[in-house]
Amino acid sequence: MASLLISGGRPLCGEIKIQGSKNAVLPLMAAALLLPGTTRLSGCPRISDVAAMAELLEQVGARVSWEEDTLCIDAATVHPIPLKQEDTRKTRASILLLGALLGRTQCCEMAYPGGCAIGSRPIDLHLKALRGMGYTVWEREELFCEGKGIAGADIYFTFPSVGATQNALLTAATIQGETRLHGVAREPEVQVLCRFLQKAGVRIDGIGTKNLKIKGSEVLMPVNEVVPSDRIVAGTYLVAVLAAGGNALLHCDCVRELAALVKPLRAAGAKIFELPEGIRVGAGERLTALDYLVTEPYPGFPTDMQSQVMALAAVCEGTTILEERVFEARLATAAQLKRMGAKIYLEENRAIIQGVSRLRGAAVEAGDLRGAAALVIGGLSAEGETLLAGYSYILRGYEDIVRDFTALGAELRLTESR
Numbered sequence: 368m369a370s371l372l373i374s375g376g377r378p379l380c381g382e383i384k385i386q387g388s389k390n391a392v393l394p395l396m397a398a399a400l401l402l403p404g405t406t407r408l409s410g411c412p413r414i415s416d417v418a419a420m421a422e423l424l425e426q427v428g429a430r431v432s433w434e435e436d437t438l439c440i441d442a443a444t445v446h447p448i449p450l451k452q453e454d455t456r457k458t459r460a461s462i463l464l465l466g467a468l469l470g471r472t473q474c475c476e477m478a479y480p481g482g483c484a485i486g487s488r489p490i491d492l493h494l495k496a497l498r499g500m501g502y503t504v505w506e507r508e509e510l511f512c513e514g515k516g517i518a519g520a521d522i523y524f525t526f527p528s529v530g531a532t533q534n535a536l537l538t539a540a541t542i543q544g545e546t547r548l549h550g551v552a553r554e555p556e557v558q559v560l561c562r563f564l565q566k567a568g569v570r571i572d573g574i575g576t577k578n579l580k581i582k583g584s585e586v587l588m589p590v591n592e593v594v595p596s597d598r599i600v601a602g603t604y605l606v607a608v609l610a611a612g613g614n615a616l617l618h619c620d621c622v623r624e625l626a627a628l629v630k631p632l633r634a635a636g637a638k639i640f641e642l643p644e645g646i647r648v649g650a651g652e653r654l655t656a657l658d659y660l661v662t663e664p665y666p667g668f669p670t671d672m673q674s675q676v677m678a679l680a681a682v683c684e685g686t687t688i689l690e691e692r693v694f695e696a697r698l699a700t701a702a703q704l705k706r707m708g709a710k711i712y713l714e715e716n717r718a719i720i721q722g723v724s725r726l727r728g729a730a731v732e733a734g735d736l737r738g739a740a741a742l743v744i745g746g747l748s749a750e751g752e753t754l755l756a757g758y759s760y761i762l763r764g765y766e767d768i769v770r771d772f773t774a775l776g777a778e779l780r781l782t783e784s785r
């Protein structure tokens with residue numbers, strides 16, 4: 368297994384382009400199954416989650432190919448063969464094939480999804496939505512779903528789950544007549560899926576709000592779509608510059624979506640400027656503590672940035688408290704940062720972080736994608752060398768973190784040794 372060797376303590380300066388969004392493109396790949404013909408997704412990131420999803424699409428009959436940075440999905444024919452756990456466990460987004468296959472073929476048989484171990488990750492809200500739309504769902508060792516959706520359903524979400532909202536949208540897209548979803552997730556990636564489905568011929572009202580009205584269509588058309596910038600990758604690099612020092616321009620189109628991250632960082636003294644081409648971030652003086660941050664559904668502070676912000680807070684002046692309300696196991700990164708000298712105390716779902724002036728390099732091990740990114744940030748800001756095991760987690764969501772940080776002047780490389 369590959370590890371990452373980071374020589375910390377160098378400021379990050381320069382400019383880089385932020386890759387396409389993982390969480391936006393995965394639902395679009397599932398949605399392509401609804402569209403008989405070739406869908407083109409340009410600016411698609413080359414990450415392992417996309418590769419895993421592409422394999423699943425091919426298993427059900429789609430043909431997937433790359434034309435430079437465009438992913439082409441030809442879904443002229445789709446057949447719902449059972450999807451096995453060895454494949455569905457490679458990405459959490461495999462659960463979206465449930466809604467897409469039901470919509471296209473009225474039938475789906477698949478193993479439960481995988482993804483990073485960041486909490487219990489149930490799928491009850493997904494199944495409740497599908498049942499509410501008239502489908503029959505059997506939960507055994509695997510999932511079996513079939514039926515024809517009925518128009519006029521009202522689905523109420525008790526929590527605004529991103530994946531469950533997307534699954535309901537995918538299924539409702541083919542139901543003739545109106546489906547109403549109440550209490551949905553408002554994440555930008557849900558909005559991207561809505562607009563994609565609109566282009567394909569689905570009528571959707573309420574995009575960006577908690578309630579969506581969907582009027583499906585039997586005939587859907589393939590779509591050419593540009594994948595937006597990955598707001599979490601942009602946020603990760605922004606936080607890295609603040610932790611390691613330096614000044615960088617991040618070319619991206621997701622500045623507004625980062626508001627819940629940028630606001631507390633500015634309050635702590637960070638110099639962050641919104642520009643037409645992206646975000647400029649300058650480290651300047653050592654930041655003060657970030658006060659009290661709570662992870663929440665969008666537009667709140669994103670759980671996907673909690674670990675990286677923990678790495679930054681570890682070197683801010685004063686005490687920061689991070690409360691994790693979405694994925695309970697995400698505070699596990701604290702134990703690894705402590706190996707680097709961070710002073711972090713865990714109390715239930717809260718991390719109390721007393722900033723130290725400098726972390727020191729250490730051997731650490733990642734247990735999930737964003738936790739791995741946080742440890743890279745810790746390593747970049749630390750004095751000395753950090754050896755990070757579990758590099759494969761990074762590949763799930765970051766196209767080439769070595770390329771990007773090297774372009775900003777960091778010293779890091781892959782190594783097989785551990």
Ligand code: UD1
Pocket residue numbers: 389390391393459460486487488489490491492493494526527528529530531552556664670671692693694
């Ligand atoms: C998506 C993102 C992930 C992000 C998360 C929250 C993708 C591929 N992944 O994950 O990066 O961290 O949103 O912003 O887009 N829940 C239930 N029952 C369900 C579904 C979810 O209880 O049926 C709970 C989960 O345990 C969790 C919370 O709802 O506590 C949020 O989960 P959800 O929004 O569904 O996250 P994902 O779609 O899995």
